Amino acid sequence: xxxxxxxxxxxxxxxxxxxxxxxxxxxxxxxxxxxxxxxxxxxxxxxxxxxxxxxxxxxxxxxxxxxxxxxxxxxxxxxxxxxxxxxxxxxxxxxxxxxxxxxxxxxxxxxxxxxxxxxxxxxxxxxxxxxxxxxxxxxxxxxxxxxxxxxxxxxxxxxxxxxxxxxxxxxxxxxxxxxxxxxxxxxxxxxxxxxxxxxxxxxxxxxxxxxxxxxxxxxxxxxxxxxxxxxxxxxxxxxxxxxxxxxxxxxxxxxxxxxxxxxxxxxxxxxxxxxxxxxxxxxxxxxxxxxxxxxxxxxxxxxxxxxxxxxxxxxxxxxxxxxxxxxxxxxxxxxxxxxxxxxxxxxxxxxxxxxxxxxxxxxxxxxxxxxxxxxxxxxxxxxxxxxxxxxxxxxxxxxxxxxxxxxxxxxxxxxxxxxxxxxxxxxxxxxxxxxxxxxxxxxxxxxxxxxxxxxxxxxxxxxxxxxxxxxxxxxxxxxxxxxxxxxxxxxxxxxxxxxxxxxxxxxxxxxxxxxxxxxxxxxxxxxxxxxxxxxxxxxxxxxxxxxxxxxxxxxxxxxxxxxxxxxxxxxxxxxxxxxxxxxxxxxxxxxxxxxxxxxxxxxxxxxxxxxxxxxxxxxxxxxxxxxxx
Numbered sequence: 001x002x003x004x005x006x007x008x009x010x011x012x013x014x015x016x017x018x019x020x021x022x023x024x025x026x027x028x029x030x031x032x033x034x035x036x037x038x039x040x041x042x043x044x045x046x047x048x049x050x051x052x053x054x055x056x057x058x059x060x061x062x063x064x065x066x067x068x069x070x071x072x073x074x075x076x077x078x079x080x081x082x083x084x085x086x087x088x089x090x091x092x093x094x095x096x097x098x099x100x101x102x103x104x105x106x107x108x109x110x111x112x113x114x115x116x117x118x119x120x121x122x123x124x125x126x127x128x129x130x131x132x133x134x135x136x137x138x139x140x141x142x143x144x145x146x147x148x149x150x151x152x153x154x155x156x157x158x159x160x161x162x163x164x165x166x167x168x169x170x171x172x173x174x175x176x177x178x179x180x181x182x183x184x185x186x187x188x189x190x191x192x193x194x195x196x197x198x199x200x201x202x203x204x205x206x207x208x209x210x211x212x213x214x215x216x217x218x219x220x221x222x223x224x225x226x227x228x229x230x231x232x233x234x235x236x237x238x239x240x241x242x243x244x245x246x247x248x249x250x251x252x253x254x255x256x257x258x259x260x261x262x263x264x265x266x267x268x269x270x271x272x273x274x275x276x277x278x279x280x281x282x283x284x285x286x287x288x289x290x291x292x293x294x295x296x297x298x299x300x301x302x303x304x305x306x307x308x309x310x311x312x313x314x315x316x317x318x319x320x321x322x323x324x325x326x327x328x329x330x331x332x333x334x335x336x337x338x339x340x341x342x343x344x345x346x347x348x349x350x351x352x353x354x355x356x357x358x359x360x361x362x363x364x365x366x367x368x369x370x371x372x373x374x375x376x377x378x379x380x381x382x383x384x385x386x387x388x389x390x391x392x393x394x395x396x397x398x399x400x401x402x403x404x405x406x407x408x409x410x411x412x413x414x415x416x417x418x419x420x421x422x423x424x425x426x427x428x429x430x431x432x433x434x435x436x437x438x439x440x441x442x443x444x445x446x447x448x449x450x451x452x453x454x455x456x457x458x459x460x461x462x463x464x465x466x467x468x469x470x471x472x473x474x475x476x477x478x479x480x481x482x483x484x485x486x487x488x489x490x491x492x493x494x495x496x497x498x499x500x501x502x503x504x505x506x507x508x509x510x511x512x513x514x515x516x517x518x519x520x521x522x523x524x525x526x527x528x529x530x531x532x533x534x535x536x537x538x539x540x541x542x543x544x545x546x547x548x549x550x551x552x553x554x555x556x557x558x559x560x561x562x563x564x565x566x567x568x569x570x571x572x573x574x575x576x577x578x579x580x581x582x583x584x585x586x587x588x589x590x591x592x593x594x595x596x597x598x599x600x601x602x603x604x605x606x607x608x609x610x611x612x613x614x615x616x617x618x619x620x621x622x623x624x625x626x627x628x629x
Contacts (some may be wrong), residue, residue: 004166008153011173016149018177020474022187023141028220028478030138033127035488037137037485038514040479041469044523045191046509047074049140051088053097053513056136064095074529076500076518076556084282086524089234090196098139105134113138124482144190151199152176155426158206159433162403168433175429177464180472183425194422195239197236202426204228208246212402216302229273232444233287234280240292242269242423243487245409247295250404269294285341285528294333298326302391352417363585364531370576383581403431484510487562490611490618491515502537502553503562505618511562520556537561541568541578546606553621561607563617568596590619 023029025038041049045336046235058064070093103267105112109315112134119126133139154172159172160527176183177578186195204611207225211217233239274296279375280288287293355365410424436454438447484507492515501511506525521534536552540561571577579594600617607619 004157004160004169007166007169008156011156011169012149013152014151015177016145017622018180019145019148019187019472020142021562022144023474025473025594026188026475026477026479029141030131031129032133032479033118033129034137035485035514036127036479036481037135039484039488039515040508041137041191041480041509043506044511045189046084046506046513047522048191048193048540049089049137050513051082051086051093052091052098052140053136057094061099065092068092071514072563073516073518074522076520079281084284085527087237087281089280090193090320094140094143095213097143098136101139103138123284132412141190143196144186147199148184148195149187151202154199154202154206155430158202158209158430159403161206162209163433164438165433165436167451171436171454171458172429172433174465175432176426178436178461178468179425179429181468182421183418183429184422188501193236193238197232197234197239198422198625200228200231201239201242201423204232205430209403213401226270226273229270230277231274237286238420240290241413244290244292244295245413247292247299249409268554273299278310281328287335289341291330291334294337295326295330296328297333301329303549310601335389361584363535363581364575365524365583366584367525370570370572370581383555398562403427407431419430483613486613487611487616487618488514491560494611499559500557500558501562502556502558504564504567505534505563507562520558538578539582539595540599541594542586543579543592543594544582544586546595546598549595550621551607554623559609559622559623561619563596563619565596565600565613566615568587568594568600 014200015609022224029037029040032040035111038046038049038053054067055061055064058067065083068088069081070081072078074080074082083092102112111132113130113132115128115130117126119131121505131138135143155172155176156169158169160166162168163171182551184198185192188211204225207228211221211225214221221423229243233243274287274293278284281287300619327345352365352368355369407427408425410420414421414424435457436450438450487507491499491511495517497516498518500518501510501518505521505525507518508522511517512522521530521537521552525531525534533556536556539549539552542549549612567578571580574583578596583590599607599619603617603619607621609617610620611618
């Protein structure tokens with residue numbers, strides 16, 4: 001037991017150190033100014049971090065919590081509860097810890113950070129760089145990496161428990177490191193929701209594995225499962241899709257409705273967890289109208305009707321009928337609930353899945369598919385090169401049914417949304433531990449022969465795995481974005497604190513975070529109303545007339561539009577430039593010169609250019625005709 005705990009702690013420490021060094025090497029984060037650290041959190045990362053900043057800079061924690069629950073900056077002129085909309089509990093918890101830490105250190109007169117002046121040359125003013133837990137950004141990322149270090153400890157324990165061998169735990173950890181770039185992106189994107197959520201899924205699946213092996217799981221185990229479920233769901237809106245696949249895997253894998261009832265309908269488990277999450281998210285309708293919630297209700301109804309229908313289902317192809325009833329009732333209930341609550345926030349997910357299998361296209365699906373992870377084509381070849389796929393194939397007919405079905409479910413998620421490969425690759429690493437299982441591979445012979453086989457496989461995997469790690473360690477850089485720094489400095493120095501901005505979603509997150517100005521659109525694309533706002537803003541990159549776009553901006557009370565030429569001209573592949581995306585939505589204007597091209601040449605007479613550099617151009621939106629003169 002002591003050796004197992006020591007190895008788990010060692011795995012966690014190594015992963016924390018690995019993540020920290022990769023992040024530091026990529027950005028030279030410790031030597032960046034406060035503004036540069038904030039700019040390094042691009043797109044939705046900056047949006048999430050801005051609420052952490054709001055809470056720690058408020059006079060009191062309660063005041064900061066009130067500000068994020070009554071936010072007037074993110075979707076001006078609306079007042080929204082961002083804690084409800086953006087799964088911000090991680091930021092709330094970290095902000096409270098930061099305030100407690102700094103108060104304690106200040107009380108005892110202890111230093112919390114070390115700062116130094118950095119001369120940046122090229123006529124640029126020197127800046128102060130700080131390192132230490134007293135620096136907000138440093139504090140934030142440190143805890144993200146610590147959490148994901150603990151996740152690696154759980155991976156070791158999971159692999160050990162599943163295989164019945166400490167060597168299995170080592171196989172899981174080594175496979176994760178060998179395929180690190182395909183298993184996680186936390187070292188590049190710490191503030192993303194998955195960074196906080198996924199470690200609790202690992203804990204939840206470990207507990208679930210224990211329950212599957214136990215005839216009568218204890219009440220404490222079920223409580224622990226419910227709490228881990230809650231901690232997985234609260235930080236991330238995508239958690240519901242993973243839990244849905246888990247329910248499907250259990251239903252198909254265990255065959256018996258009464259056994260699945262014990263796992264899925266126990267009041268101490270998923271149903272109460274969902275209810276608690278709904279309350280803590282202030283009635284977020286996406287939770288109640290999700291396929292996951294509908295699936296739980298369907299199973300509950302099926303279980304409640306046991307005395308009436310189970311006998312018939314048992315006699316007439318029970319497994320097929322139970323599955324069919326569950327699927328049909330789940331789909332019907334989901335769309336009924338969506339209609340009742342008038343919820344359409346997740347409609348884009350259905351459209352995205354539809355676009356994967358048909359020729360369907362619209363503005364929202366094109367925004368997703370054109371920004372897809374370009375590593376998709378390289379993903380499977382990389383796994384084959386590392387032999388991870390081969391290990392899975394050797395075990396496919398031998399491993400536990402549930403874990404096999406869960407692996408297939410994760411593969412489907414990865415094919416539909418490539419960034420969800422973060423579920424597939426780690427699960428393959430966990431299942432790789434089964435090559436050490438005596439129950440599955442005892443036919444090889446004595447323990448020595450089995451261990452020799454395992455070491456042989458690891459040696460082959462290590463050749464490519466070591467190359468992958470060397471490639472990661474070889475990434476050296478230093479974050480710098482002078483054009484955006486000039487833009488943000490200009491905004492802070494030359495616009496009113498209540499001046500309203502619109503523009504590309506990633507840039508708007510930085511404007512809110514670093515300049516503190518109200519914005520009308522942002523990168524969190526999971527809200528139907530926000531998608532409509534963004535569509536109106538992005539009309540600047542369409543072929544519509546300037547009069548139409550100006551009228552839309554004026555109706556949203558926008559004062560300044562940040563125009564970026566790159567958004568007008570770049571294309572990840574044919575058909576994926578912004579004007580081409582708009583041609584799908586706005587075919588009547590196809591063939592015209594894009595408005596953004598015209599505005600980059602001369603914004604008059606519709607807008608007035610008030611700032612420009614080689615990347616950004618700020619257009620003042622008139623409130624009255626006299627402002628154009």
